[in-house]
Amino acid sequence: xxxxxxxxxxxxxxxxxxVSATTLARMLLTGLLDFWASTSSMQQAGYRQxxxxxxxxxxxxxxxxxxxxxxxxxxxxxxxxxxxxxxFAKACNKxxxxxxxxxxxxxxxxxxxxxxxIKYLCAYSVDAAPRAVxxxxxxxxxxxxxxxxxxxx
Numbered sequence: 001x002x003x004x005x006x007x008x009x010x011x012x013x014x015x016x017x018x019v020s021a022t023t024l025a026r027m028l029l030t031g032l033l034d035f036w037a038s039t040s041s042m043q044q045a046g047y048r049q050x051x052x053x054x055x056x057x058x059x060x061x062x063x064x065x066x067x068x069x070x071x072x073x074x075x076x077x078x079x080x081x082x083x084x085x086x087x088f089a090k091a092c093n094k095x096x097x098x099x100x101x102x103x104x105x106x107x108x109x110x111x112x113x114x115x116x117x118i119k120y121l122c123a124y125s126v127d128a129a130p131r132a133v134x135x136x137x138x139x140x141x142x143x144x145x146x147x148x149x150x151x152x153x
Contacts, residue, residue: 009017075081
């Protein structure tokens, strides 16, 4: 097929076509090799940057922990800090059960704050028009707050 195509051409046209074809093939091969090399180079550079970032963060954390250790050691030798920690421990031991206090606080919030908050959220809800009474099935914020124990940690 190629011989029939080039049969009517002169030697000069055949040489020009041959040179053009080899140049195009060489450019295509060079482009593919450069693309492969640049992709590999970019991957290596990204890997080096991530490794450098990881090492820098590890060093920063190590220095921070060392500073904290030095601060704790320096503070632990100061008599006023020792006295303060001992007084704090005594005061904590005198406190009543913390769970009871937390339950009392949550019940106060649920009885006084949550109804007003639900009313506010329902009146100015993004997904609903302003209204006085909120139909619970259409108001997402109210659904989360309306459950018993929604404020429990």
